[in-house]
Amino acid sequence: MKRKIFLICIIIAFAATLSAALSACDLFGNKGCGSSHEFGEVIEIKASTCTEEGEGKKVCSVCGYEKRGFVLPKKQHTFGEAEIEEEATCVKKGKESKTCSVCGVKEERVIPQKSHELGGWEIKVEPTCTDNGERVKKCKFCDYEEREKLGTISHDYKETERKEATCEEPGYVKRVCSVCGKTQTEITERLYHSFPEGTEIKYDYRDNSDENYCYYAYRECARCHKDVFYKTQSHSMKKDAEFFVEATCSSTGVDAKKCLYCNRRTTETIPVVPYNHKRGAAVYGERNAENCTVQATVSCTLCGEEIDSWYEPRHDYDAETFVCTREGCGNVKEMPSSYFTYSSTYLGGWAIKGINDKKQPT
Numbered sequence: 001m002k003r004k005i006f007l008i009c010i011i012i013a014f015a016a017t018l019s020a021a022l023s024a025c026d027l028f029g030n031k032g033c034g035s036s037h038e039f040g041e042v043i044e045i046k047a048s049t050c051t052e053e054g055e056g057k058k059v060c061s062v063c064g065y066e067k068r069g070f071v072l073p074k075k076q077h078t079f080g081e082a083e084i085e086e087e088a089t090c091v092k093k094g095k096e097s098k099t100c101s102v103c104g105v106k107e108e109r110v111i112p113q114k115s116h117e118l119g120g121w122e123i124k125v126e127p128t129c130t131d132n133g134e135r136v137k138k139c140k141f142c143d144y145e146e147r148e149k150l151g152t153i154s155h156d157y158k159e160t161e162r163k164e165a166t167c168e169e170p171g172y173v174k175r176v177c178s179v180c181g182k183t184q185t186e187i188t189e190r191l192y193h194s195f196p197e198g199t200e201i202k203y204d205y206r207d208n209s210d211e212n213y214c215y216y217a218y219r220e221c222a223r224c225h226k227d228v229f230y231k232t233q234s235h236s237m238k239k240d241a242e243f244f245v246e247a248t249c250s251s252t253g254v255d256a257k258k259c260l261y262c263n264r265r266t267t268e269t270i271p272v273v274p275y276n277h278k279r280g281a282a283v284y285g286e287r288n289a290e291n292c293t294v295q296a297t298v299s300c301t302l303c304g305e306e307i308d309s310w311y312e313p314r315h316d317y318d319a320e321t322f323v324c325t326r327e328g329c330g331n332v333k334e335m336p337s338s339y340f341t342y343s344s345t346y347l348g349g350w351a352i353k354g355i356n357d358k359k360q361p362t
């Protein structure tokens, strides 16, 4: 309790002293600024450097009172050009530093790691016609590299054998790779015979040597000059009148044929035709006075067989009346109408009326 009272006493004593001092300023200040001096800019007393703070004061423009204890901040270091201490590479960071020319203090900075710096492509393995190759790009600064496959190159074929295609056979070209020995055969299609327009057709007529064909026709190929089969033509057999013999009742015939286009001739026997008789001349018998007829018969001139028979009238016509004179016959001879003098009773065809007229004249 006593201690607390003592502390309060000290505070009171200090306040009294401060109050006295302020009263003194009032009392002894030239113009009597009191507590409100008119201060201007801080005036440097001790210059600051990059390592130490400086000191400044302010002076009242009214009463000239000086107030000290102003701190002037440190100056910036004066760094020169950065100096590289360790170069950055593609595998590690670098380091650079700046030194203050005044105090010698050093400031360091890290230089970031660089990317790889690749050179141009270098062939590491040459590709061949059988194996792939490889090429590489290397970093100039480290062991880093990029690889790339190179595809095989084409074979170096050299022609070793050649056969040209003909009209009938295909041709070929054989080649061998000079590097790996691989062979290659290229087939060239066979050509076909060539028959330009107007190519002559050659006919080989077979006549009697070929029972089916009249001729075999060929054309000569303009390329290979071979006669190439073109076409055939069947015979066209027709009756050969010169040698044809008809078969009869008593003899065989000859069926002779001749090709319309070539000289082929064929003959075949035609068997006997029993009813193919050869008619002879009619033979007449005696007149039968009872019915005014005669019998006519015809026989085959080859075999003698009687092959026809008929009766023919044989009237005795009166020269004037044209009526058969045989008793009981009365047949009138048929005469053309022009023979008679026409009358109004003409009946057409045969002039019966005219005949009656002659029989019974008026």
Ligand SMILES: [Zn+2]
Pocket (backbone or CB within 6 Å): 033, 036, 037, 038, 060, 061, 062, 063, 064, 065
């Ligand atoms: Zn003042």
Ligand SMILES: [Zn+2]
Pocket (backbone or CB within 6 Å): 050, 051, 076, 077, 078, 100, 101, 102, 103, 104, 105
């Ligand atoms: Zn410095």
Ligand SMILES: [Zn+2]
Pocket (backbone or CB within 6 Å): 090, 091, 115, 116, 117, 139, 140, 141, 142, 143, 144
């Ligand atoms: Zn690198």
Ligand SMILES: [Zn+2]
Pocket (backbone or CB within 6 Å): 129, 130, 154, 155, 156, 177, 178, 179, 180, 181, 182
């Ligand atoms: Zn090859």
Ligand SMILES: [Zn+2]
Pocket (backbone or CB within 6 Å): 167, 192, 193, 194, 221, 222, 223, 224, 225, 226
């Ligand atoms: Zn040909």
Ligand SMILES: [Zn+2]
Pocket (backbone or CB within 6 Å): 207, 213, 214, 215, 234, 235, 236, 259, 260, 261, 262, 263, 264
């Ligand atoms: Zn023929």
Ligand SMILES: [Zn+2]
Pocket (backbone or CB within 6 Å): 249, 250, 276, 277, 278, 300, 301, 302, 303, 304, 305
């Ligand atoms: Zn006969």
Ligand SMILES: [Zn+2]
Pocket (backbone or CB within 6 Å): 291, 292, 314, 315, 316, 324, 325, 326, 329, 330, 331
């Ligand atoms: Zn008669």
